[in-house]
Amino acid sequence: MKAIVIRQYGAREVLEPTEVPDPEPDEDELLVRIHAFAINPIDWKIRKGVARWFMRKKFPIILGQDFSGEVVSVGSKVGDYEIGDRVFGAVSALRGEGSYAEYIAVPAKNVATLPANMSFEEAAAIPTAGLSALIALRDLGRLQTGMDVLINGAAGGVGHYAVQIAKFFGAYVTAICGPDNQDFVTDLGADEAWDYKQVDYTKKPDRYNVIFDTIGNRTFRESIPVLQPKGIFISTMPSPYQYLQMFLTRFTPKKSKTFLLHVEEDDLWELKKMAEADQLRSHVEHLFPFEQIAEAQALSESAHLRGKIVVQIG
Numbered sequence: 596m597k598a599i600v601i602r603q604y605g606a607r608e609v610l611e612p613t614e615v616p617d618p619e620p621d622e623d624e625l626l627v628r629i630h631a632f633a634i635n636p637i638d639w640k641i642r643k644g645v646a647r648w649f650m651r652k653k654f655p656i657i658l659g660q661d662f663s664g665e666v667v668s669v670g671s672k673v674g675d676y677e678i679g680d681r682v683f684g685a686v687s688a689l690r691g692e693g694s695y696a697e698y699i700a701v702p703a704k705n706v707a708t709l710p711a712n713m714s715f716e717e718a719a720a721i722p723t724a725g726l727s728a729l730i731a732l733r734d735l736g737r738l739q740t741g742m743d744v745l746i747n748g749a750a751g752g753v754g755h756y757a758v759q760i761a762k763f764f765g766a767y768v769t770a771i772c773g774p775d776n777q778d779f780v781t782d783l784g785a786d787e788a789w790d791y792k793q794v795d796y797t798k799k800p801d802r803y804n805v806i807f808d809t810i811g812n813r814t815f816r817e818s819i820p821v822l823q824p825k826g827i828f829i830s831t832m833p834s835p836y837q838y839l840q841m842f843l844t845r846f847t848p849k850k851s852k853t854f855l856l857h858v859e860e861d862d863l864w865e866l867k868k869m870a871e872a873d874q875l876r877s878h879v880e881h882l883f884p885f886e887q888i889a890e891a892q893a894l895s896e897s898a899h900l901r902g903k904i905v906v907q908i909g
């Protein structure tokens with residue numbers, strides 16, 4: 596099959612389109628012919644070697660977490676799927692056998708069937724960013740109707756799902772994003788939108804039950820003044836500093852939390868249900884062909900992305 600591999604860590608030049616053997620699925624796995632995959636920042640962070648000590652496979656590494664496609668074979672211990680089913684899902688990028696490829700062998704628990712109202716491209720955009728938003732707001736933030744939530748980086752991959760999921764849980768949503776994305780986040784459902792170039796949210800007079808920093812450029816300490824007495828700050832950046840804050844604030848009323856994404860089948864099904872109920876949509880701002888993977892990653896690295904970048908496999 597064709598795949599994009601890296602044989603060393605480095606700049607975008609290490610991305611190499613090549614032929615590799617087709618994956619051989621285990622008995623609890625599906626073989627999926629990939630139609631589309633999404634770009635996530637973890638992809639180019641791994642390419643740069645950021646997680647090199649945690650990789651479970653040596654070179655060549657196939658990057659990529661998210662995908663959508665069609666089931667082409669079903670392991671003997673998989674009950675719920677048939678050949679031809681349309682699915683979307685994700686694997687951990689750390690396993691080194693990712694979704695930048697024509698085929699992927701994937702445990703059945705890492706997929707759900709495609710939302711009926713979505714294209715392969717829209718569904719491929721969801722897993723990493725959508726699951727992160729769901730886990731952060733539902734599990735760590737324990738969101739409930741009427742809560743005040745601030746989302747920093749509300750126009751990006753994680754952010755644009757977070758706005759919609761926070762509204763799904765009945766929160767009042769304040770979105771922080773750049774000047775060009777104010778209408779975009781309001782259209783997604785945000786009750787207020789603020790431009791980070793004009794307003795520093797940590798200086799606002801308002802108080803929030805939950806602050807979700809999807810970008811990882813703010814800290815719990817900076818956010819303390821604008822948290823409610825039992826408010827929760829959540830960061831997508833699981834650094835030693837964030838884990839230390841998480842440990843220390845176990846003993847304080849205001850909490851700091853972070854997480855490392857773990858794909859759960861039930862969560863994928865929950866996002867599918869939200870999509871089919873028209874309460875979650877994917878904004879795919881850019882579509883690239885497989886051959887332009889370097890351009891797609893360059894755009895992701897620019898850090899000013901609206902919604903998601905998706906790559907189509909022709």
Ligand SMILES: NC(=O)c1ccc[n+]([C@@H]2O[C@H](COP(=O)([O-])OP(=O)(O)OC[C@H]3O[C@@H](n4cnc5c(N)ncnc54)[C@H](OP(=O)(O)O)[C@@H]3O)[C@@H](O)[C@H]2O)c1
Binds near residue numbers: 723751831854
């Ligand atoms: N812990 C985990 O398991 C996990 C899971 C998923 C993602 N992440 C991490 O979360 C981060 C975000 O991921 P993503 O996919 O959402 O990235 P993304 O799609 O590239 O989002 C970038 C967004 O950042 C916004 N932005 C840039 N500068 C900003 C600023 N100063 N203040 C507020 N917003 C700003 C941009 O908005 P404007 O264009 O409006 O400036 C853009 O929408 C990445 O570092 C990723 O690795 C971690």
